Amino acid sequence: MDFNLESLKKLWSITGFSNQDLTEFAQQRLVGEIQQGLKVMSTLLILLVLGAMLFFKQMSLINTYSLNYFWVMALAAHINISSRLVSEIKTLHALGITLLVISATAYVFIAHQAGGFSPLLLANIVLLFMIIPMIPWGLREAGAVILAIYLLLTLSATSVAGRFNTENLRILQFFLLAAGLTSLLLVIRSTLIRKNELTSHFELQKAHSDLFTLSHLDPLTGVWNRRYTETAVLRLINDFKNSHGFFHFIVIDLDNFKGLNDTFGHEFGDRVLILFSQTIMKAVGYAGYLIRIGGDEFILLLVHDSPKALVKEIEANIREQVLKEQPNSFFSMSWGLVTLPLLPLVDLEGVYHDADKALYAYKQANKNSKKIALNEADQSLV
Numbered sequence: 085m086d087f088n089l090e091s092l093k094k095l096w097s098i099t100g101f102s103n104q105d106l107t108e109f110a111q112q113r114l115v116g117e118i119q120q121g122l123k124v125m126s127t128l129l130i131l132l133v134l135g136a137m138l139f140f141k142q143m144s145l146i147n148t149y150s151l152n153y154f155w156v157m158a159l160a161a162h163i164n165i166s167s168r169l170v171s172e173i174k175t176l177h178a179l180g181i182t183l184l185v186i187s188a189t190a191y192v193f194i195a196h197q198a199g200g201f202s203p204l205l206l207a208n209i210v211l212l213f214m215i216i217p218m219i220p221w222g223l224r225e226a227g228a229v230i231l232a233i234y235l236l237l238t239l240s241a242t243s244v245a246g247r248f249n250t251e252n253l254r255i256l257q258f259f260l261l262a263a264g265l266t267s268l269l270l271v272i273r274s275t276l277i278r279k280n281e282l283t284s285h286f287e288l289q290k291a292h293s294d295l296f297t298l299s300h301l302d303p304l305t306g307v308w309n310r311r312y313t314e315t316a317v318l319r320l321i322n323d324f325k326n327s328h329g330f331f332h333f334i335v336i337d338l339d340n341f342k343g344l345n346d347t348f349g350h351e352f353g354d355r356v357l358i359l360f361s362q363t364i365m366k367a368v369g370y371a372g373y374l375i376r377i378g379g380d381e382f383i384l385l386l387v388h389d390s391p392k393a394l395v396k397e398i399e400a401n402i403r404e405q406v407l408k409e410q411p412n413s414f415f416s417m418s419w420g421l422v423t424l425p426l427l428p429l430v431d432l433e434g435v436y437h438d439a440d441k442a443l444y445a446y447k448q449a450n451k452n453s454k455k456i457a458l459n460e461a462d463q464s465l466v
Contacts, residue, residue, distance in 0.1 A: 092223070094276070094279065095275050095276065096222050096223050096224050097222040097224055098114060098220050098221050098222040098225075098278065098279065099111050099114060099173060099222075100222065101279075103286075105286075106283065106286045109282070109285075109286045109289070110279075110286070111173060113282060113285075115171050115172075115173060115176070117220050118167075118173060118176045118219055118220055118221070119167045119168065119170075119176060121180075121218045121220060122176060122179060122180055122183075122219060123164055123167055123168070124218050125180065125183065125215050125218045125219060126160040126161070126163045126164035126167070126183060127160075127164060128215055128218075129156065129157075129183065129187060129212075129215065130157050130160045130161060130164075132208060132211055133153050133156050133157045133160070134157070136153060136204060136208060152190040152191075152193045152197075153190065153194075155186070156187050156190045159182075159183060160183060160187075163180075163182070163183045166179060176219075177221055177225045180219045180221070180229070181229045181232070184212060184216065184229050184232075185232050185233060185236065188209070188232075188233040188236050188237060189236060191205060191208055191209055191237070192240040192241075195240075196240075196247065199248075200248055200252050201248070201255065206255070206256070206259050209259060209260070209263070210259055210263045213230065213233070213264055213266070213267040214267060216229060216267045216270075217270040217271050217274055220274070220278055221275075223268075223271065223272060226267070226268060226275075227268065230267060230268055233260075233264070234260050234264050237256065237260060238256075238257070241256055300312040300315070302376040304354060304357060304358065304376075305358055305360075305361035305362075305376055306358075306361065306362075307365065307374045307375060307376050307382075308373060308375045308376070309376055310375060310376070310377050310378065310383075312373075312375060313375050313383060313432065314429075314432060316375060317385060317429055318428065320372070320373060320385050320387065320426075321426050321427065321428060323370070324371075324426055325426045328387050329425065330387075330423050330424060330425055330426060331386060331387045331423075331424060331426050332384075332385070332386045332387070332388065332391040332421055332423050333383070333385060333421070333422045333424060333436075333439050334383065334384040334385075334386060334391065334395065334420065334421045335377075335381070335382075335420045335436065335439040336381070336382045336383070336384055336417055336418070336443075337380060337381050337382075337417060337419070337443055337447075338356070338360065338380035338381075338415075338416075338417050339416040339417055339447075339450075340414070340416075341353065341356075341379070344356060344414065344415075347413075348412075352409075352410060355409065356406055356413075356415065357380065359402060359405050359406060359409075360382075360417075361374060361376070361382075363398060363402050363405065364384065364398055367398050367401070368386060368388075371386065371387045372384060372385050372386035372388070373385045383439075384419075387426075391421060391423075392421065395419055395421075399416070399417055402415060403415040403416070418443055418446045418447045419442075419443060419446060420438075420439045420440060420441065420443030420444070420445070421442055422435055422438045422442065
């Protein structure tokens, strides 16, 4: 019983999955497939109608049935065009149901005009059921359209007493039940296969994404590693090319990190790297990427109006957190900044070297300022 309920639940909707991410993935994939199915269905229906009209023309009955066939052909052509413009799955399914039900209605009118269901008309009705599986949809939609066509034809044929003889009605019922059941079984089979395929593709894509992420993340700090640099630049450009003209390529180096490790231990050094990374990622958010090049050297890719002020603010924030955890410790960092247009980088290595030169200049300027301060202090003591 549980198996049947689970199977029914799985078949009920082509986009119904327990995983929300999988549902969104399936919807993205199925939109194009449903659009293509509607195009094929409507095109085939147009060809079937043209064939029927040609047959009736040879029998000099085209004027009698032409209006009904014309509406079917016009609707099929309209839905063929509309399917290219619609990207919402429920709406696409509604277009398919409308096409099939109205086509069945036209066949009912033709049957009433002819006073019976000719072999050609029965063939058209069977083919109407057979094209249902051309659209990816679940048991809910397929069952609804099959039931609607069955009830429409059955009730219409029996609504006028004496219009159709008993044998004609029995033949109609046989074809309706056989074609409807066959079509439903084909829908069930294709739904199971397609949902299994979608699940497999989603899991494969997710595994590939997870593998990519793991291979591009620094295990200690959780930020990106150097292999992700080019991808980060491209993503930053893609995200902000319409709202900003420039981005900043910043190389950051922690000052005297070896001394920090030697004095307070490697565990505290690792903690400083983690605090450093977390603080920057929180401050930058979606406006940048932090990449660990190795050791205590990082690259910060950033879109910001005042990058220098932001970096100084981040440094002060990190120093405060480090001193809270170890009051006798120390923290400072040097950085070099290069500002670039939000365009794909031709020479990423060259940009890195330019930022590294700016970093070296920053370090030298800090050393000189410290020397001047020490000299001034010595002179004041004399």
